[in-house]
Amino acid sequence: MENYSTNERRADIIQILNQKDRVVISELCERYGLSEVTIRKDLEILKKRHLLFRIRGGAIRIPSTVDGNDARVGAKRLFYYKQKRAIGRLAASLIKENETIIIDSGTTTMEVAKNLHDFQNLTIVTNAIDIALEVSKYDRFNVILLGGHLRESSLSTVGPLAESVLKVCYCDKLFLGVDSFTIEKGISTPNLEEANINQTMISMAKECIAVFDSSKFDKRSFAFIAQVKDIDAIVTDDDIPPPILSELRQRNIKVHIASYR
DSSP states (O other), X not given: OOOOOHHHHHHHHHHHHHHHSEEEHHHHHHHHTOOHHHHHHHHHHHHHTTSEEEETTEEEEOTTTTXXXXXXXXXXXXXXXXXXXXXXXXXXTTOOTTOEEEEOSSHHHHHHHTTOTTOSOOEEEESBHHHHHHXXXXXXXXXXXXXXXXXXXXXXXXXXXHHHHHTTOOEEEXXXXXXXXXXXXXXXXXXXHHHHHHHHHHHHEEEEEEEOOGGGBTOOOSEEEEOGGGOSEEEEETTSOHHHHHHHHHTTOEEEEEOOO
């Protein structure tokens, strides 16, 4: 029996739901070695966060929570929690001392921000309020938070003001969050303003590194961001479908695979 923290356990429950569409309290008690009271509390908390439906004896998945909608950042944080942590660690290892980097808003990009503690001198440009707060813990970093219109669901700034400031910032690397990705159609997002600022980020960075878990492959959202050829590298987890991995490498896209198990 594996030991889980409370957050890891709740993230694991969501991951089971994504795979099986249903969880049973008795099975979760056995999996985690915990009482029904504790598991019921977990399910009630996840229900209040609109991450599942409660049913007698367990819970079922909300079908549209991940696919194609604009879920709140607090909810997204629990999806594929272990994968995102592993991706963040690996992505941060691609940064070099003294670089200027852009960190896009998102829960996977937040994991990149959480792994910068070994660096002494970085300039970090971001449109994400939570990421700016995370990296501001280190007074040795130069942190630039873009102004603009606040999107509450992602805690990010978008719009002409954010884009105009970004257009004068030449950066070494961009760590781009991804909602949806296909080989044929590239990267997309549910929100037009998010797509616009992401396009500006790509244009201002020498290297674009897309960071996202493997559940985002073979999905398409409303607003187009970039084609596959506009990406220099991808950091994802080891559940990436082999045909997609092969196709990306044939297109000379560097693929860094993070093991989360």
